[in-house]
Amino acid sequence: xxxxxxxWCVRRDLRLNHNRTLLEAKAARAEVVPxxxxxxTLIANAGERRVAFLLDAVRWLRIATGQTLTVREGKPxxxxxxxxxxxxATRVVAQAVASPYxxxxxxxxxxxxxxxxxGGPWIFGPDxxxxxxxxxxxxxxxxxxxxxxxxxxx
Numbered sequence: 001x002x003x004x005x006x007x008w009c010v011r012r013d014l015r016l017n018h019n020r021t022l023l024e025a026k027a028a029r030a031e032v033v034p035x036x037x038x039x040x041t042l043i044a045n046a047g048e049r050r051v052a053f054l055l056d057a058v059r060w061l062r063i064a065t066g067q068t069l070t071v072r073e074g075k076p077x078x079x080x081x082x083x084x085x086x087x088x089a090t091r092v093v094a095q096a097v098a099s100p101y102x103x104x105x106x107x108x109x110x111x112x113x114x115x116x117x118x119g120g121p122w123i124f125g126p127d128x129x130x131x132x133x134x135x136x137x138x139x140x141x142x143x144x145x146x147x148x149x150x151x152x153x154x
Contacts, residue, residue, distance in 0.1 A: 004030035005087050007113075009037070009080055009094035014057045016064055021118045025093040033087045034065050037080060038073040041101070077108035084113045091116055 008025040016022065025032045036058050043051055062069040072079040084092055092109070096102075096117035109115050130136055 004028065005033055005089040006030045007080065007084050007087065007089045007092040008032050008034045009076075009092050010034055010058075010061065010069070011095045011097065013095050014061050016061070021093055021095045024116070024118045028091075028093075030090070033083070033089060034061075034069045035080065035083050036061070036069060036071050037076045038071065039076055039105075040073065076105050077112065080109050080115075081112035090114065093118060095119075 006025045006028050008022055011021075013019050013021060022032070038058075046054070058069070058071060062071065070083055072083065080092055083089075091114040093116050094106070094109075096119060097106075106115060106117065
């Protein structure tokens with residue numbers, strides 16, 4: 001009987017230890033297929049040093065995973081879906097990112113494959129700290145001045 005597969009879509013968190021997204025993928029008791037997509041849109045908007053750091057980290061991760069990390073370049077919605085189909089994955093697990101670009105990207109990915117987003121690079125999610133009108137802060141000044149009205153952990 002074939003084992004279920006889950007694609008672990010590696011994004012900002014390139015660690016193997018204490019990686020919430022990887023732990024979620026492993027919790028499924030399925031074979032974890034690590035994937036990193038080099039997104040041309042993000043690379044085009046990053047500085048030379050940031051790109052060099054990222055690619056070095058991906059090289060290290062590939063070695064650390066025993067060369068099982070698949071690296072693709074292209075539109076994430078196309079590459080993630082293609083890899084999921086190729087390996088017969090039932091779902092994709094990825095780190096949540098709150099930027100407008102990331103939300104649009106994830107919406108496109110989710111149209112072609114089951115995408116489960118796991119908490120992002122924050123202690124409290126973007127909607128946990130809100131202004132009095134219920135909207136999230138978009139600037140740091142209220143935190144600096146102690147104007148935070150409400151904080152929830154949920």
